[in-house]
Every structure is written in C-alpha cells, then in structure tokens.
Amino acid sequence: MKIGVFVCHCGSNIEGTVDTKTVAEASLDFPEVTFATDTMYACSEPGQDGIIEAIEEHKLDGVVVASCTPRMHEPTFRKTLERAGLNPYMFEMANIREHVSWIGKDREANTNKAADLVRIAVEKLRRNQPLTPKEFDINRRVLVIGGGVAGIQAALDCAEAGLEVVMVERESTIGGKMAKLDKTFPTVDCSSCILGPRMVEIAQHPNITLYAYSEVESVSGYVGNFEVQVKKKATYVDWAKCTGCGECVEKCPSRKAPDPFNELLAPGRAINIPFPQAIPKKAYIQAEHCIKLTKDKCGNCAKVCPSDAINFEAKDEIITEEVGGIIAATGYDLFDWTVYEEYGGGRYPDVVTSLQYERMLSASGPTGGHVKRPSDGKEPKKVVFIQCVGSRDKSVGRPYCSGFCCMYTAKQAILTKDHIPDSESYVFYMDIRAPGKLYDEFTRRAMEEYGAQYIRGRVGMVYPDGEGQLVVRGADTLMGTQVEVKADLVVLAVGAEAAKNSPQLAEKLRISYDAYGFFMEGHPKLKPVETNTAGVYLAGACQGAKDIPASVGQGSAAAAKVIGLFSKEKLKSDPQTALVDIKRCIGCGKCAETCPFGAINMTEFRGQPKAEVLETVCQGCGLCAATCPQGAVQLKHFTDNQILAEVEALCRF
Amino acid sequence: MLEQLKDTIKKALPELDFVIGWGMGFDALHATPLFMYEPEDVDKLVWGPLNVHNLATYLPALKGRKVGIVVKGCDSRSVAELLQENLINREDVVIFGAPCRGTVSLTKIRKVIGNTGLIEDVNYADGTLTVKAEGASHEMALKDIRADKCGYCRFPNAVLSDHFVGEKRAPQVEEDTFEDLAEFESQPFEERRDFWMKEMDRCIRCYACRNACPLCVCRDHCVAQSRDPHWLSQQDGVRDKFMFQIIHATHLAGRCTTCGECERACPVDIPVLLFKRKFTKAIKDTFDYDAGLDPEATPPLLAFKANEDNIKEKEW
Numbered sequence: 006m007k008i009g010v011f012v013c014h015c016g017s018n019i020e021g022t023v024d025t026k027t028v029a030e031a032s033l034d035f036p037e038v039t040f041a042t043d044t045m046y047a048c049s050e051p052g053q054d055g056i057i058e059a060i061e062e063h064k065l066d067g068v069v070v071a072s073c074t075p076r077m078h079e080p081t082f083r084k085t086l087e088r089a090g091l092n093p094y095m096f097e098m099a100n101i102r103e104h105v106s107w108i109g110k111d112r113e114a115n116t117n118k119a120a121d122l123v124r125i126a127v128e129k130l131r132r133n134q135p136l137t138p139k140e141f142d143i144n145r146r147v148l149v150i151g152g153g154v155a156g157i158q159a160a161l162d163c164a165e166a167g168l169e170v171v172m173v174e175r176e177s178t179i180g181g182k183m184a185k186l187d188k189t190f191p192t193v194d195c196s197s198c199i200l201g202p203r204m205v206e207i208a209q210h211p212n213i214t215l216y217a218y219s220e221v222e223s224v225s226g227y228v229g230n231f232e233v234q235v236k237k238k239a240t241y242v243d244w245a246k247c248t249g250c251g252e253c254v255e256k257c258p259s260r261k262a263p264d265p266f267n268e269l270l271a272p273g274r275a276i277n278i279p280f281p282q283a284i285p286k287k288a289y290i291q292a293e294h295c296i297k298l299t300k301d302k303c304g305n306c307a308k309v310c311p312s313d314a315i316n317f318e319a320k321d322e323i324i325t326e327e328v329g330g331i332i333a334a335t336g337y338d339l340f341d342w343t344v345y346e347e348y349g350g351g352r353y354p355d356v357v358t359s360l361q362y363e364r365m366l367s368a369s370g371p372t373g374g375h376v377k378r379p380s381d382g383k384e385p386k387k388v389v390f391i392q393c394v395g396s397r398d399k400s401v402g403r404p405y406c407s408g409f410c411c412m413y414t415a416k417q418a419i420l421t422k423d424h425i426p427d428s429e430s431y432v433f434y435m436d437i438r439a440p441g442k443l444y445d446e447f448t449r450r451a452m453e454e455y456g457a458q459y460i461r462g463r464v465g466m467v468y469p470d471g472e473g474q475l476v477v478r479g480a481d482t483l484m485g486t487q488v489e490v491k492a493d494l495v496v497l498a499v500g501a502e503a504a505k506n507s508p509q510l511a512e513k514l515r516i517s518y519d520a521y522g523f524f525m526e527g528h529p530k531l532k533p534v535e536t537n538t539a540g541v542y543l544a545g546a547c548q549g550a551k552d553i554p555a556s557v558g559q560g561s562a563a564a565a566k567v568i569g570l571f572s573k574e575k576l577k578s579d580p581q582t583a584l585v586d587i588k589r590c591i592g593c594g595k596c597a598e599t600c601p602f603g604a605i606n607m608t609e610f611r612g613q614p615k616a617e618v619l620e621t622v623c624q625g626c627g628l629c630a631a632t633c634p635q636g637a638v639q640l641k642h643f644t645d646n647q648i649l650a651e652v653e654a655l656c657r658f
Numbered sequence: 659m660l661e662q663l664k665d666t667i668k669k670a671l672p673e674l675d676f677v678i679g680w681g682m683g684f685d686a687l688h689a690t691p692l693f694m695y696e697p698e699d700v701d702k703l704v705w706g707p708l709n710v711h712n713l714a715t716y717l718p719a720l721k722g723r724k725v726g727i728v729v730k731g732c733d734s735r736s737v738a739e740l741l742q743e744n745l746i747n748r749e750d751v752v753i754f755g756a757p758c759r760g761t762v763s764l765t766k767i768r769k770v771i772g773n774t775g776l777i778e779d780v781n782y783a784d785g786t787l788t789v790k791a792e793g794a795s796h797e798m799a800l801k802d803i804r805a806d807k808c809g810y811c812r813f814p815n816a817v818l819s820d821h822f823v824g825e826k827r828a829p830q831v832e833e834d835t836f837e838d839l840a841e842f843e844s845q846p847f848e849e850r851r852d853f854w855m856k857e858m859d860r861c862i863r864c865y866a867c868r869n870a871c872p873l874c875v876c877r878d879h880c881v882a883q884s885r886d887p888h889w890l891s892q893q894d895g896v897r898d899k900f901m902f903q904i905i906h907a908t909h910l911a912g913r914c915t916t917c918g919e920c921e922r923a924c925p926v927d928i929p930v931l932l933f934k935r936k937f938t939k940a941i942k943d944t945f946d947y948d949a950g951l952d953p954e955a956t957p958p959l960l961a962f963k964a965n966e967d968n969i970k971e972k973e974w
Contacts, residue, residue, distance in 0.1 A: 589879045593745060637879070646888055649887060
C-alpha cells in the first residue's frame with residue numbers, strides 16, 4: 006500500500022501551534038507512507054487538486070488528511086478520492102485542529118501529538134478495505150410531529166411540493182401555542198386571523214393526513230424507510246360523525262374539568278372543543294372527569310348529540326404509518342413558575358402567567374376578551390409585568406434566555422392600554438432583547454406611545470396588601486433604589502422549556518437532546534434543522550426557544566431538507582456496517598437482541614443458526630460488535646484489529 | 659438417595675443418547691465424568707462431595723443430541739444460563755437434580771495430606787472425610803476442605819430440573835455478602851497489584867480455566883489464540899496473562915454463575931474466581947441480577963434502559 010499524508014495549516018488555525026512541516030516529515034517514517042506534505046487549506050480547491058495530483062503522480066492508494074474534525078470534511082475528502090479514482094473509504098482523517106491546535110499552546114508538544122495522531126490514522130488506513138455503498142428505495146412520505154405553527158408550515162410546504170404528509174398532534178386541535186395568542190408582535194395582528202387559514206389548509210389539503218389527539222408510540226427503520234406507530238388516544242367521540250356543533254359541551258354537567266387550552270384560567274367541561282377555530286373542530290372527552298366514564302351515570306352528551314357520535318366504549322388505537330422522513334416540531338411548554346416562592350408560588354390568584362393573560366386578552370378566551378382579575382372579576386387598573394421568570398436564572402436551572410418574552414411583554418403592555426385606556430403598566434426587566442426586524446421600534450412604542458413604565462431590576466417579592474391589591478417590591482438598578490408598586494394584576498413573563506416528554510420522543514427518534522430537553526441540531530450554525538440521525542429534521546421551538554417568524558422559517562427549512570432528500574432517485578446506504586463472520590457465529594442471537602435498528606436477522610446455514618446483517622438497515626453503531634461474545638461481528642472500517650492497531654500505534658513504549 | 663437417582667436415570671435412559679454424571683476415577687479421591695449409555699453404566703454413578711466437576715461444560719458441544727445431565731445446584735445455574743443464551747435446546751436436555759451438601763476442594767485436601775502418590779481409601783460420613791494415604795489416615799471436616807463457593811452457596815438444589823431426587827436442602831446462606839471480595843479489596847492498590855502480578859506469574863497459559871468454563875463458547879476462535887482480532891500477543895510476561903483473565907471475566911459479566919470451574923481447573927492454583935466474583939458483585943449491585951436463575955430472563959447487559967435505576971447519569 007502507498008499512503009499519502011496531507012497536513013493542513015487551516016490558515017493559522019493549526020499552523021499557529023503545530024509545526025505542520027515537521028509533522029509531514031515525521032509521517033514519511035510511518036509504515037507504507039510514500040508521500041507527505043503540508044498544505045495551506047486541504048479542503049480548498051487547490052488543496053483538493055493537490056491531493057488528486059499526488060495520488061496520480063505517486064500512485065497512492067490511500068490518503069490521510071490531518072486537519073479538522075471528520076464531522077466537517079470527511080465527506081469532502083472522500084469525494085476528492087473518488088474523483089482521483091480511489092475508493093472513498095481508503096481515507097482516514099486525523100483531527101489535529103479540535104484535538105490538538107485549539108486545545109494546547111505548546112508548539113513542540115502539539116507537533117508531537119499531531120504526528121502521533123497521523124501515525125494512528127496511518128495504522129488504521131493500512132487495514133482499511135474498499136467499501137461500496139448499497140442503494141435502496143425511498144418512501145416519499147413525511148411525518149410531521151406537532152401541529153404548531155412550525156409543524157403547520159413544514160407540512161404545508163411538503164404537501165405543496167407534492168409529498169404525502171402525515172401530521173401527528175398531541176392535543177385535540179392543531180395550532181399549538183400560537184393558537185392561544187391574542188395578537189402577535191411586532192405588527193399586533195390577530196394571531197388566529199393569520200394562523201386560522203393555515204390550519205384550515207392542513208385540514209383540507211389532499212396530501213395531508215392529520216392525526217389529532219394522537220402521539221408517536223414508536224419509530225423503527227431508517228432514513229427513507231421509517232415505520233411509525235401512532236397511538237390515537239380515545240376521544241370517546243366518533244370524529245367521522247361529529248360535526249363540532251358543540252351541543253354536547255353545552256349540556257355537559259361536569260364543570261370542573263381542566264381547560265388546558267385556556268391555561269386553566271377557568272374550569273372547562275369534561276367534553277370539550279378547545280376553541281371555535283379548532284382543527285379538527287371535534288369534541289373529545291377527558292375520561293377522568295367524565296361522569297359516565299367514571300361513575301357510569303349521566304351520558305347527557307350521547308343523548309343530545311344530533312349525529313350520534315358519542316361512543317363510551319372507544320379504546321386507544323394504534324396505527325402504523327410508513328414514511329421516509331420525519332420532522333419533529335413539538336414546540337415548547339412554559340416553565341413551572343410556581344417554584345418561585347417570592348412571587349407567591351401559585352397561591353395568589355391575581356398573579357398569572359403571560360399565556361393566561363393572553364387568553365384573557367383573546368376574544369375567544371374565557372372572559373370574552375375582557376381583562377378581569379381572576380380573584381374578583383374586576384378590571385385591573387395597574388398591571389405589573391415581571392420578566393425573566395424561569396429564564397436567565399441559574400438558580401432554577403434555566404440559564405438560557407427564552408428570547409421572545411421581552412417582545413410579548415411589550416405587546417401585552419400595549420394591548421393592556423388598548424383594552425383599558427385608563428390603566429398603567431409597569432415592566433420589571435433585566436435587559437431588553439429586541440434584535441429582530443421592527444422589534445426594538447416596537448418596544449420603544451410600548452414605552453413612548455403607550456406609556457409603559459420600564460423599571461430595570463428584579464422583583465424580590467410579591468405579596469398581597471390585604472386590601473385587594475398586590476405589592477410588588479423590587480430593585481431599580483438604574484436609580485439604585487428599592488421600588489414598590491401596588492398592582493391589581495401581576496403578569497409573569499414565564500420562559501420556555503422543552504415540551505413535556507421531549508427526551509422520551511428524542512429517544513424514540515434516536516436523536517440527541519440537550520441538558521434542558523431541547524433537541525440537538527446537527528450543527529449549531531451549518532445544520533440548524535438537521536439532526537445527527539439521517540432523515541430526522543427539526544422545526545421550531547423543540548430545538549430551542551423561538552418566536553413565530555423563526556419557527557416558521559425553520560418549518561420551511563425542514564421541509565426544504567425533506568424535499569431535497571426525496572428528490573434523489575435512490576438513497577445510498579453507508580457501507581460502514583457490521584459484518585458477521587459465520588465461521589465464528591454460534592447463533593446465540595445476542596446481536597439481534599441488542600440491535601436498536603432491527604438490522605440483524607437470524608438465518609440458518611447448513612442447519613446451524615447464524616446471524617446476518619441487513620446492510621441497508623444497519624447504521625453502523627457497533628452495539629452488536631460489542632455484544633458478540635465471540636467477536637464474530639465486526640464493524641467494517643472499525644474492526645477490532647483496526648482499533649488495536651490504533652492503540653498499539655499510540656502506546657509504542 | 660443414590661439408588662433412587664440411579665433408578666430415575668435408568669428409567670429415562672431409553673429416551674436419551676446418554677446421561678452425564680460422575681463415576682470414580684483413577685483413585686478413591688478423584689471422581690471423573692461418567693457417560694452412561696447402558697443401564698450397567700448407571701451402576702457406576704457416584705454422588706457426594708467428590709463430584710467436583712461442572713458437567714454443564716459438555717452441553718454446548720452436544721447441542722442437537724438428546725442427553726441427560728446430573729447436576730448440583732451450582733451446575734444447574736450453568737444449564738439455565740446456557741438455555742438463556744440459546745446455546746442448548748431445552749427439549750434436548752433432561753436434567754437430574756439432587757440436593758448437594760457441598761463439594762471438596764482437592765487443593766485444600768492436598769494441603770492437608772501432602773503431595774502423596776497413592777490414595778488407599780476414602781470414606782465420607784457425617785460431614786467428615788477420611789482419607790487413607792501412604793499408611794496414614796487423615797480425618798477432615800468437610801467445612802474445612804470444601805470449595806470456597808460452597809461457603810456462600812444459595813442454591814444447593816437444582817434451580818431447574820426434570821427429575822429431582824431426595825429432600826431439598828436449606829441454602830448455606832440467604833444472601834451472598836461477598837466478604838471474601840471485601841476482604842481482598844480492603845488492601846491498598848499496590849498490594850493487590852503485587853498480589854496479582856505474583857499469582858499471574860505462575861500462569862502457564864494452559865487455558866484450563868477457559869476450557870473448563872461452561873460459558874466459554876468461542877471454541878476455536880478464542881481471543882487467546884486469535885490473530886484476527888489480535889487482542890493478545892504471544893509475548894511472555896504477566897501482562898498478556900493478566901489481560902486474558904480480565905477479558906475472560908469481562909465476557910462473563912452478567913453471565914457467570916460463579917461455579918468456580920476456572921479456579922478448580924487451574925493446575926497452578928491461581929484464584930481466578932476472584933475476578934468473576936468482582937464482576938458478579940458489580941452486576942448484582944448495579945442491576946440486582948443473578949445469572950443462571952431464569953432461562954427466560956433478559957440479562958441486564960443485553961437490555962437497554964434509557965435511565966438505569968442505579969446509574970445516575972442525568973441529574974435534572
């Protein structure tokens with residue numbers, strides 16, 4: 006074997022603390038290395054051309070590039086090798102940037118370490134085998150999980166591109182958090198007026214199948230060929246018959262059921278249609294609050310239903326859908342602010358969350374759009390807004406900024422003035438974060454035109470004064486004083502956290518999630534909607550708190566990724582898969598049991614049970630290789646011998 | 659009880675290729691595996707503290723043949739483990755169990771009677787073993803010369819059997835407290851390291867420990883000899899010998915029933931069971947799992963739980 010080594014300067018990224026020329030010279034001593042050079046930017050066009058020329062001139066049959074992470078440029082260089090007529094897998098990368106130059110300053114030590122890493126790569130490359138990918142068909146259907154504004158956008162874009170879309174929504178209606186909002190910043194246009202038509206489109210689009218009140222139960226398969234089990238939760242209402250007339254809701258005597266759509270501001274009914282524009286506009290029964298289902302009495306809804314849609318015998322149903330791509334758009338939930346004892350910990354009725362306030366402002370909300378104090382129904386004249394509740398606060402484990410609270414608080418201050426012209430608004434804030442288009446102008450308007458009083462400082466305490474008002478005591482860090490404001494209503498700008506059960510869904514989708522449960526994108530800058538699992542994409546706040554424009558943007562971006570994926574005729578499987586040596590295999594089946602992808606079949610060979618890897622299904626994770634007690638399963642390109650050779654190369658003394 | 663066991667085997671024998679048990683070996687102290695094909699072979703069967711071997715080791719190689727096997731409690735756990743791992747078929751194996759009072763450690767006996775050439779007679783009665791050798795008679799209480807594993811035996815009766823003969827015995831202990839391991843581990847690191855370097859230095863790489871292990875199933879592809887993958891070098895020295903024991907013990911994590919065959923088979927008396935004890939305790943502490951009790955169980959190392967009960971990796 007003739008190996009060529011290319012040591013990249015990466016401008017000064019590597020050359021700054023690694024003597025690349027010395028590394029290249031040292032490489033010439035490694036076994037089977039016949040050519041070595043340093044190069045300014047290996048990934049640039051002249052850099053790649055240099056590799057191709059060297060391959061031709063020196064008749065190389067393997068290449069090591071010592072540069073950055075393979076996550077970044079391994080595909081680049083594999084293509085370079087292909088262009089030079091070599092098998093793309095006769096290539097190894099030594100990461101001397103992230104693993105060397107960026108983390109150490111000692112030039113001599115760095116140079117030695119870089120040379121060691123090249124030696125490791127050479128030893129591995131010497132044992133590489135040429136690999137060829139297999140091709141397989143794509144199922145051109147896409148699953149969108151979550152019917153908020155990001156999911157809606159993604160689904161509509163995909164459907165418009167001619168793809169079949171399956172949308173799964175946990176609640177009984179799509180619309181997500183945006184459907185709960187009264188108005189949207191910075192234009193103060195009505196939320197349901199702009200979202201409503203898009204929701205209707207979802208319902209009417211011939212390419213979209215909507216499963217509302219459903220959850221993803223399990224996901225198997227791989228990019229291009231996923232099999233998804235969807236659990237349709239029992240609604241106890243036959244949606245094929247239900248016309249959404251609302252007769253049943255009127256007559257339901259169970260009036261203490263929670264009304265999650267209205268953020269529990271007012272009690273709801275056991276049978277419910279969340280709001281007038283709901284899609285699908287169908288009733289569902291909350292079983293644990295239904296008198297018929299809990300005590301076998303009542304049944305009023307069944308009596309009044311004109312279309313005979315009520316079915317108390319209904320059961321959860323599992324539906325299997327086959328798709329080729331998945332977009333997760335599961336959004337966010339509000340932080341549980343009641344951990345803040347200083348704001349009353351949930352004990353004072355007139356301390357409400359921003360989303361509850363949003364429902365008060367909304368004409369379809371429980372107060373019909375009239376702002377009323379939950380305690381006595383009076384119109385508040387002084388409203389205090391407290392920002393950063395569960396955001397930028399390490400003490401409650403939420404150090405990140407939720408991003409949109411500054412803006413919606415300004416909007417709510419403006420709307421308060423609109424609803425109650427003789428009202429005063431106070432906003433306690435840390436910093437105002439208004440970096441979007443027209444955002445800063447909008448917050449200025451709240452202050453200058455609508456007279457919202459902005460006080461820079463944190464609130465230390467909220468307590469009732471005993472006369473019906475709340476005292477908000479906080480710091481004014483600009484004035485350097487303590488301030489006390491008497492308030493009729495306190496609105497907490499509660500921050501976002503990952504939607505409930507996000508980690509569980511991530512595990513089903515086999516994608517990563519961060520310490521807060523937000524899904525991890527493939528790369529924070531260059532792969533914002535991809536995940537590290539092929540065929541699974543992200544849209545909206547499930548990846549991190551986001552406002553509506555950003556969520557919609559990501560919805561479209563994720564759709565574009567799926568459309569791009571499906572525009573290929575066939576997909577190529579990564580040939581770095583597991584391989585069973587049937588001489589060694591004793592047929593114990595442990596590999597098949599541990600394989601998370603169902604990529605191992607048990608077959609028979611001359612009457613003996615043997616394991617067999619389905620190459621297009623195998624994702625090359627290596628669990629089977631680690632499990633096999635006989636070492637009969639080896640991961641191509643990561644065989645035990647390759648790993649051992651790497652260890653031996655490192656531990657030479 | 660022995661007669662009853664013989665009768666049971668004789669009854670079952672026509673349906674089987676053969677039954678594996680123990681017979682007397684070259685002298686009265688050494689039992690040896692006995693393959694019973696005919697009823698008269700069954701008359702050679704013995705049962706008692708000299709039945710030291712774990713006969714389950716034979717079973718994987720006999721997969722597909724219909725065989726019977728006589729088991730002590732500890733041996734039966736190996737059978738259960740082999741069944742769980744699909745290395746043998748339940749319908750092909752007929753298990754004969756009987757209550758075990760413990761087996762001897764021939765190493766301990768040798769320490770009492772010395773390296774004698776000729777054993778004249780051995781008698782076992784009421785928990786006392788009497789060995790006559792070279793004219794001298796040695797009386798030894800079983801509890802002094804029994805295998806270490808019998809001291810913490812929880813399963814003197816077969817955990818699964820098709821025929822069980824005799825009255826079930828109460829276990830030696832209810833819970834294995836791993837005192838032997840705790841005592842060893844109370845020593846500082848240097849002493850433990852020196853201990854193993856000294857012990858492993860005796861190893862002659864005969865791999866009797868591997869060959870006797872009922873769960874060592876790699877056969878011709880053992881890491882000890884394999885060049886692909888080439889985990890162990892052929893260099894002389896303690897390092898590779900020690901490495902082999904670590905690999906062996908690691909491969910047995912969650913599978914080993916601590917039957918002790920490895921240590922019993924070792925011709926130079928290296929206490930290799932201690933490695934397995936360490937892993938067994940780790941599995942017990944982490945997953946609350948005992949290998950070889952339930953052929954239907956999913957062993958913890960083959961299962962995936964996003965959040966293990968005893969492994970705290972997420973603290974939010």
